[in-house]
Amino acid sequence: MTLLTLQDLHVCLRTRGTERTLVRDVSLTIDAAESVALVGESGSGKSMSIKAAMRLLPPGMTADGKIEFDGRDVLALNRRELARYRARDVALIHQDPRAHINPTRTIAQFVTEGVVHTGQMSRDEAVERACALMNDVGIPDAQRRMEQFPHQLSGGLLQRVMIVAALLPSPRLVFADEPTTALDVTVQSDVLAILLEQIRERQLSMLFVTHDLDLAAAVTDRVAVMYAGTIVETGTSAEVYARPLHPYTAGLLASRPSITEVRRMTAIPGRPVAAYEAGEGCPFSSRCSFATDDCRTRRPERRIVEGRSVACHRVEEIADQLTERAS
Secondary structure, eight states, rough: EEEEEEEEEEEEEETTEEEEEEEEEEEEEEEEEOEEEEEOOOSHHHHHHHHHHHTEEEEEEEEEEEETTTEEEGGGOOOOHHIIIIIIIIIEEOOGGTTTTTSOOOOHHHHHHHHTTTTOOOOOHHHHHHHHHHHTTTTTHHHHOOOOOTGGGOOOOOOOOHHHHHTTTOHHHEESSSTTTTSSSSHHHHHHHHHHHHHHHTTTTTEEEEEEEEHHHHSSSSEEEETTEEEEEEEEEHHHSSHHHHHHHHHHHTOOOSSSSOOOOOOSOOOOOOOGGGOOOOTGGGGGGOOOOOHHSSSOOEEEEEEEOOTTHHHHHHHHHHHHOOO
């Protein structure tokens, strides 16, 4: 069963009489109990797509297209329906816990505020369930932690608190926006393992945002690769990792360090292009060694190749070369 559908999603910023496109024609589905990764460089539109799906875009930004959750039109929800959608159906785990936890409130106030305010639980029930969840995610001495303030906890513990706050209302879909990026590398794997364990135990769906294609392939069922505000390749994690079909996907894989051999990393040339900077042709053409005049003047349509959705004019010609480059 399809839980979330994004179809031809457009996000635009209107400022000083001009309009800039930040997300262009994004189409993506997430099924019940499925984990999907949204992968791309900074500025590719990953976080904006999540904010659009939750209707959390800042002032001046608008979303067009179709956003459906379990058959409901998210863009048409009224204020009460939208509050219920955010409180019960979806949850967001931010990448920097210190930037999203009020430093003047205790951990108990932060974690329980949402479920108590919406009437899902009494305060006592919320505290009891939150303490149980804290034990599940590896936070020792939960009762004492609930009385502390954010500055008294380490970054790793605070991110675990964010996970508890996201899971407490029992959502059906979790948006994880690079949930370990702000953490020390020594605790990233622990926090990520805890998050994945909780997602799988509760059979929740997850949209996992990351710039790390290796990580995405290891922890999710499907991968959607995003560049310049649009999705250029979608497929199962194993297929995309083993045989990339878009030059950008192959470039991401080729630029990763090896843990088995000493070699020079191959960086993608040039700089990332924002959606509003992309011309009429393929947005990746200025950085692609396979680009032709046709690529520079005509935008490729998404089409099914080898059972995957790919936006590339020359995919059949260059697929074997891309696999060799990425390996």
